[in-house]
Amino acid sequence: MDAGLFGGTFNPIHNGHVGVIQYVKAHCALDTIILYPSALPPHKSNVNLASAQDRLSMVKGAVKHLNGFQVSDIELQRQGPSFTIDTISQFKSVFGNDTRFHLLLGSDAFFDTPSWKQARQIFGAVPMIVMQRGERTGMASYASFIDEHIAKGYKLKNDNIFVHDGLFPIRICNVPRIDISSTQIRNRIKSGKSISGLVPEYVETFIRTKDLYK
């Protein structure tokens, strides 16, 4: 089985997340995508962070009517900050050898990976699927970024996949551009604006009922 791993703060999950993972599932031959909210995002200041349980509930509600998506609380169960390298190891030991994992990252998160714990080991642990976000970055820019900040020796194959002799491939996926962020959602709520159409209906109702992000 091929499974995508899609982690995030999901504070809250929005239609950008849901839209791009549906595209990736359909176009990257994945049997399932597992969404896992982070407990303590090591990279983000936790301004106005909804509780882990609320974020988990919103993620579950957002994908419950979609086929082939699962939600895991694996990072919420662990103590301390959530590091991706540990999460990948844990998923591998829980699912066993029959599952091939692929890590899904928005391009902003991908460009941040050099600052992550054991970054190079992550590229030695799983193939990556990078979902282009915002302005499109050309393959030449990806190539120089990978060469300078990830590892020497990656080569571009088939227009959008970087392959390496000792590390896993990095595939750049041209997902539909959906300019929504959780920050935008939280800011709109704070200033009394509607978030209708920007988050799944379940999430909109959940936020309103629980009075989140005010």
Ligand code: ATP
């Ligand atoms: P915030 O605005 O609070 O920083 P965010 O909208 O970036 O949040 P996260 O939960 O941090 O959402 O994102 C989880 C993952 O989803 C990251 O890999 C991020 O790059 C990706 N992602 C989020 N929104 C989009 C989008 N609109 N298009 C493509 N990828 C996205």
